[in-house]
Structures are given as structure tokens and as C-alpha cells.
Amino acid sequence: MSIRKLAATSSPQEVSAVLQEDGVVCVQNFVTPETLSGLKQDLLPLLGQAAAGDDAYFHGDKTRRLSRLFARTDHVAAIAMNPLFLEASRNILQANPPTVWCGDQQSEVVPDIQIGATQVIQILPGQGGQPLHRDDFVYLWRHPSPQRETTVNVMVALTEFTHENGGTRVIPGSHKWDDERMPKVEETVSAEMNAGDALLWLGSTYHGGGANVADAPRTGITMPYILAFLRQEENHYLSIPIEKIKAFPEELQRLLGWSMGQTYAGWIERNGQIVSPLELLKLEEFKEVGLLP
Numbered sequence: 001m002s003i004r005k006l007a008a009t010s011s012p013q014e015v016s017a018v019l020q021e022d023g024v025v026c027v028q029n030f031v032t033p034e035t036l037s038g039l040k041q042d043l044l045p046l047l048g049q050a051a052a053g054d055d056a057y058f059h060g061d062k063t064r065r066l067s068r069l070f071a072r073t074d075h076v077a078a079i080a081m082n083p084l085f086l087e088a089s090r091n092i093l094q095a096n097p098p099t100v101w102c103g104d105q106q107s108e109v110v111p112d113i114q115i116g117a118t119q120v121i122q123i124l125p126g127q128g129g130q131p132l133h134r135d136d137f138v139y140l141w142r143h144p145s146p147q148r149e150t151t152v153n154v155m156v157a158l159t160e161f162t163h164e165n166g167g168t169r170v171i172p173g174s175h176k177w178d179d180e181r182m183p184k185v186e187e188t189v190s191a192e193m194n195a196g197d198a199l200l201w202l203g204s205t206y207h208g209g210g211a212n213v214a215d216a217p218r219t220g221i222t223m224p225y226i227l228a229f230l231r232q233e234e235n236h237y238l239s240i241p242i243e244k245i246k247a248f249p250e251e252l253q254r255l256l257g258w259s260m261g262q263t264y265a266g267w268i269e270r271n272g273q274i275v276s277p278l279e280l281l282k283l284e285e286f287k288e289v290g291l292l293p
């Protein structure tokens with residue numbers, strides 16, 4: 001089974017439909033040439049100064065990683081706000097909202113979503129293949145889930161992705177497997193993409209970075225959307241300066257976790273009232289985490 005490719009002119013509904021059927025999809029020309037150039041200009045010099053990992057098994061001992069991307073480049077917002085990613089993620093993660101009782105009132109509650117983490121990942125020549133895994137293992141999710149997906153991830157190619165240079169390996173259809181079936185490398189398909197393309201996959205889809213047997217690095221940006229009632233992998237509250245957060249549009253502030261959900265998850269107390277953290281971002285005097293006016 002191959003990885004289906006869609007054009008950037010596709011609709012979020014088309015993207016989410018393929019994700020639901022295959023567990024993975026490639027969107028060609030996902031970012032504009034200007035965004036791609038800006039991301040490379042801002043991040044590649046920093047990545048070149050980063051040390052390779054010391055975990056040969058999972059994170060890679062010939063793989064460089066950098067997080068805190070919203071603090072390091074303004075261009076990463078174009079990935080988060082791309083409707084093919086954002087709206088497709090909402091279609092998947094907010095499907096089948098539950099109805100709950102609160103006293104004598106019953107209502108439908110649509111779960112919020114948020115950005116779970118950000119990383120630019122560079123697989124250097126000589127790096128072996130990453131163990132195949134599901135992203136939702138972070139949340140100890142069981143499969144097949146009777147309720148919903150936890151995660152929709154994206155990998156935006158900053159360089160060409162090939163089978164030889166470590167293009168992400170995916171098992172299409174594996175999101176429908178139970179937890180007893182072991183993933184095998186021979187079942188994988190390599191995501192081959194041009195720079196600017198993107199691979200989207202579900203948290204329940206088995207995948208892993210490929211082995212780089214080429215003579216040049218393979219570099220991409222990953223950024224999952226997750227259900228907002230789950231803990232984010234990356235602590236955005238401590239990794240992004242408050243003044244930078246304040247400059248973002250409110251929708252992006254919410255997606256980074258500065259919100260209170262419909263079920264009140266994420267609230268803060270201010271002057272004896274339960275309020276959303278968004279209220280703090282509107283205050284001039286709020287300049288540091290932990291200093292609540």
C-alpha cells in the first residue's frame with residue numbers, strides 16, 4: 001500500500017478522509033517557497049550548532065533535534081495555521097463529541113485541540129532506522145480506540161526526503177491494528193517528498209525515521225496537534241517568551257495552550273474568579289509566568 005499524495009489545493013475534508021482511511025497522507029507544496037526559505041534561514045544555522053543525540057535506540061546518536069520553534073522563528077506559525085493541517089486535525093480529533101450530564105442539563109462537548117510539541121529533526125548520514133512506534137504511546141492509548149484519536153502529526157520537509165536519506169517510514173492502514181500486532185520494517189513505505197511537502201499521520205499509525213545511507217542530511221519539522229485535555233509533550237509555557245506569545249493571534253495562543261476548555265480544563269484563578277489564561281495575555285503588567293496580577 002502506497003502513501004497517497006494530495007495537492008495543496010485539496011480541501012481539509014479530503015485530507016481528513018484519506019487520514020481516516022489510510023492513517024497517513026502526503027500534501028505536496030504544503031508551505032510556500034517564502035515560508036520554506038524563512039524556516040531554513042532561521043533554523044538550519046541553529047541546528048548546525050546542536051549536538052547529535054546520545055540515545056542510539058530511539059532519538060538517534062546521529063540525529064540533531066531542536067525544539068522551542070515558536071521562540072526561534074516566526075515562520076513556524078504558517079505550519080500550525082495551515083488549514084489543511086489545522087482543520088483536518090479538528091475533523092479527526094473533534095469527531096463524535098460526547099454528550100455529558102451536568103445536573104439536569106445534557107450537552108454535547110467538543111474537545112479542544114492544542115499543539116503538543118515542535119521539533120526540527122535532522123537525520124545525518126550513518127543514522128540507523130528509528131524503531132517503529134505510534135505517537136499516542138505517550139498517552140498509553142489502547143487500540144483500536146472505541147472513542148477517538150489523540151494526535152494528528154505533520155512532518156514538513158525542509159530538504160528532499162528519499163528512501164536512501166532516511167525519509168519517514170510509515171505503515172499505511174496500521175491505525176486499524178490492535179495492540180497485539182507487532183510492526184515490521186518490511187511492511188513500511190518510505191515517505192518520499194520534495195522540500196516544502198508535508199506528511200500527515202494519525203497518532204495510531206506506526207512510523208519511524210528511516211536509515212540514512214546517503215551522503216547528505218534529511219531535515220524536517222514535526223508538530224502534532226493533540227486533544228487539549230492531554231498534557232503537551234513540550235512545555236510551551238516555559239519555552240516561549242511571554243511577549244512573543246502576546247504578539248500571536250488569539251487562535252494561535254489558544255492552540256499553544258493559553259485557554260480554558262469547555263470542561264474548564266486549564267483555568268486560572270484571578271481575583272477570586274475562574275478565568276481563562278487568555279485574560280492574562282491581555283494585561284500589560286503580565287510579563288512573566290508565575291506572576292499573576
